[in-house]
Amino acid sequence: MIEIKDLHKSYKMGSNSLHVLKGINFSVEEGELVAIMGSSGSGKSTLLNILGMLDELDEGSYDLDGVPIKNLNETKAANYRNKFLGFVFQSFNLINYKSAMENVALPLYYQKVGRKERQEKALKYLEQVGLKEWATHLPNELSGGQKQRVAIARAMAAEPKVLLADEPTGALDSKTSYEVMDLIQKINDQGNTILLVTHEPDIADMCKRIVHLKDGVIIEDKKVDQVRAAQYV
Amino acid sequence: MFSRDNWKEIFETIQKNKLRTFLSGFTVALGILIFIVLFGFGNGLKNTFSQFFEDDAQNIITLFPGQTSKPYKGYKSGRRIEFDNSDLEDIKTNFPIFLEYITPRISRNGLVKYKNESNNYSTRAVAPSHQIAEKTIIMKGRYLNANDIKEKSKTAVIGRLVEKDLFNGANAMGEYIDVAGSAFKVIGVYQDEGGDDEERRIYIPYTTRQLIEKNTDKVDQIIVAFRPELGYAGALALDKGLTKFIKNKKFINPNDQNGLYVRNVAEGLKNTQQMAFVLQMIVGFVAIGTIIAGIIGISNIMVFVVKERTKELGIRKALGATPKSVIGTILLESVFITTVFGFVGMILGVFILNSMGDKLKDRFITDPYIDMPIAIGATILLIVFGAIAGYIPAKRAARIKPIVALRDD
Numbered sequence: 001m002i003e004i005k006d007l008h009k010s011y012k013m014g015s016n017s018l019h020v021l022k023g024i025n026f027s028v029e030e031g032e033l034v035a036i037m038g039s040s041g042s043g044k045s046t047l048l049n050i051l052g053m054l055d056e057l058d059e060g061s062y063d064l065d066g067v068p069i070k071n072l073n074e075t076k077a078a079n080y081r082n083k084f085l086g087f088v089f090q091s092f093n094l095i096n097y098k099s100a101m102e103n104v105a106l107p108l109y110y111q112k113v114g115r116k117e118r119q120e121k122a123l124k125y126l127e128q129v130g131l132k133e134w135a136t137h138l139p140n141e142l143s144g145g146q147k148q149r150v151a152i153a154r155a156m157a158a159e160p161k162v163l164l165a166d167e168p169t170g171a172l173d174s175k176t177s178y179e180v181m182d183l184i185q186k187i188n189d190q191g192n193t194i195l196l197v198t199h200e201p202d203i204a205d206m207c208k209r210i211v212h213l214k215d216g217v218i219i220e221d222k223k224v225d226q227v228r229a230a231q232y233v
Numbered sequence: 234m235f236s237r238d239n240w241k242e243i244f245e246t247i248q249k250n251k252l253r254t255f256l257s258g259f260t261v262a263l264g265i266l267i268f269i270v271l272f273g274f275g276n277g278l279k280n281t282f283s284q285f286f287e288d289d290a291q292n293i294i295t296l297f298p299g300q301t302s303k304p305y306k307g308y309k310s311g312r313r314i315e316f317d318n319s320d321l322e323d324i325k326t327n328f329p330i331f332l333e334y335i336t337p338r339i340s341r342n343g344l345v346k347y348k349n350e351s352n353n354y355s356t357r358a359v360a361p362s363h364q365i366a367e368k369t370i371i372m373k374g375r376y377l378n379a380n381d382i383k384e385k386s387k388t389a390v391i392g393r394l395v396e397k398d399l400f401n402g403a404n405a406m407g408e409y410i411d412v413a414g415s416a417f418k419v420i421g422v423y424q425d426e427g428g429d430d431e432e433r434r435i436y437i438p439y440t441t442r443q444l445i446e447k448n449t450d451k452v453d454q455i456i457v458a459f460r461p462e463l464g465y466a467g468a469l470a471l472d473k474g475l476t477k478f479i480k481n482k483k484f485i486n487p488n489d490q491n492g493l494y495v496r497n498v499a500e501g502l503k504n505t506q507q508m509a510f511v512l513q514m515i516v517g518f519v520a521i522g523t524i525i526a527g528i529i530g531i532s533n534i535m536v537f538v539v540k541e542r543t544k545e546l547g548i549r550k551a552l553g554a555t556p557k558s559v560i561g562t563i564l565l566e567s568v569f570i571t572t573v574f575g576f577v578g579m580i581l582g583v584f585i586l587n588s589m590g591d592k593l594k595d596r597f598i599t600d601p602y603i604d605m606p607i608a609i610g611a612t613i614l615l616i617v618f619g620a621i622a623g624y625i626p627a628k629r630a631a632r633i634k635p636i637v638a639l640r641d642d
Binding site for chain 1: 238241242245246249250544545547548549550551552553554555556557558631632634635636639
């Protein structure tokens with residue numbers, strides 16, 4: 001599904017250049033649930049952003065579902081993001097003047113799906129995350145956990161090939177975190193490929209594979225026995 | 234880009250961001266409103282000045298016969314010059330491109346009687362176009378016409394004050410007045426903004442006057458109106474041409490200053506036009522200033538709106554919005570708001586001007602108005618510049634990486 005070879009990325013900070021990713025080799029199969037771990041500054045968010053086509057790589061290659069991702073113009077990147085990827089952010093990033101359902105329907109709007117079908121699909125995904133009765137509520141009427149579940153529903157609505165989550169539990173307390181992880185595990189159980197960035201070991205343990213990053217290189221890449229989140233909920 | 238779905242998305246955004254919509258709409262509406270009211274007041278000011286300066290037509294050259302002071306071609310000096318009907322025709326045939334109209338004028342003073350009332354009035358024997366030259370305004374009946382001239386009819390158009398004095402306020406229409414021994418039928422009553430003296434005159438056909446005076450063909454003065462579009466330079470050229478032509482025809486020494494007098498109103502016209510031009514300039518400056526202020530206002534708001542929406546646009550881009558759709562959304566929204574509010578402001582401004590009328594006459598503003606093409610043009614200009622002002626930050630926002638947009642919380 002994801003194939004990365006010898007990936008380099010550096011940022012220019014004035015006259016200095018900060019080398020963030022120093023040769024990453026990494027691949028993900030379909031249906032995997034991968035945690036990318038590392039302390040802050042290890043490059044884990046940068047890696048996720050490159051995977052999400054939110055940022056460009058400097059060197060190396062990146063294939064997503066057999067499609068080489070390079071030299072994309074903005075329009076093409078937008079279309080690929082829309083078709084291939086779903087995003088979940090630490091700060092939820094819901095549009096605050098749109099209701100939960102409208103937020104979920106937004107990626108479908110950009111897929112040029114008709115209005116009616118959009119709403120039906122949005123409701124379906126809201127139901128999956130258990131928020132059907134909250135469909136007409138605005139984000140500021142929802143709790144943190146509910147917001148993140150709406151964000152997950154939105155990411156899933158476009159039926160992406162890969163779900164990318166950047167610290168999805170970073171802004172939540174542990175009980176809510178486990179609820180969200182339970183949801184992510186269930187989505188993964190349905191066969192969806194998920195990558196998530198976290199620095200919390202207990203969250204990482206709920207994935208099937210942990211990739212450790214340090215100073216821009218992978219220092220450890222291991223399969224783990226998944227801890228089911230359902231037992232803590 | 235213009236699908237129904239897009240519009241729905243835009244309407245929803247507008248509906249759910251009422252303050253933002255109101256602020257940008259208010260700026261546009263206010264800008265257009267102020268522009269239209271100021272521009273209209275400028276025009277009202279011009280109206281007032283026109284009324285001050287334009288009692289008579291401004292495109293008039295009057296020829297007065299004189300007495301020669303120099304001998305020429307065998308004629309002695311001291312000869313009295315006279316105009317006659319052939320001069321009218323000759324001027325018509327020789328200066329067709331300059332001429333708007335021409336009328337003779339024969340002035341006489343005399344006793345005018347109606348029943349037991351009588352008074353001395355100045356009687357002017359003229360052609361129909363004299364009405365335009367003098368800006369005579371008909372209150373009742375009609376002015377002299379071509380038929381009156383042809384038939385040498387004994388018809389008279391009397392001033393408002395003549396009717397008031399002679400008829401003691403009764404209706405003079407159709408009554409007969411005695412002008413120096415001949416009975417004239419009153420066919421019209423006029424008023425004139427030139428003052429009381431101008432309204433104490435009686436106009437009769439010049440051919441009738443000539444008939445009464447032993448069927449002569451002499452006329453006192455010749456009033457020539459030139460086409461206003463000729464302007465000052467054209468008026469001077471006609472002035473010179475007429476002088477040369479008449480002096481040549483009447484055998485007056487070209488250097489004789491007394492054989493022929495020419496009064497050219499173009500001198501005054503020039504002043505009036507300059508005054509009008511200065512006013513137009515002031516109005517123009519004010520108008521352009523207001524429009525520029527409006528454009529700056531809407532630009533500021535557009536920059537602010539885009540800035541405020543940076544994060545939202547970042548989210549939309551992460552969800553698959555193309556740069557084109559981002560720009561399209563912002564532009565359509567801004568154009569829609571500026572169009573609706575712009576036209577609201579425009580209609581409100583035009584309404585205010587129309588309801589003003591003479592209410593501010595004491596403040597030198599008469600009948601303020603604005604030409605609809607200018608009003609609509611200014612509104613469209615504001616909409617276009619609003620769109621351009623929105624396009625630049627929208628384009629920048631569309632180019633911003635979603636990761637950057639999402640980072641600033």
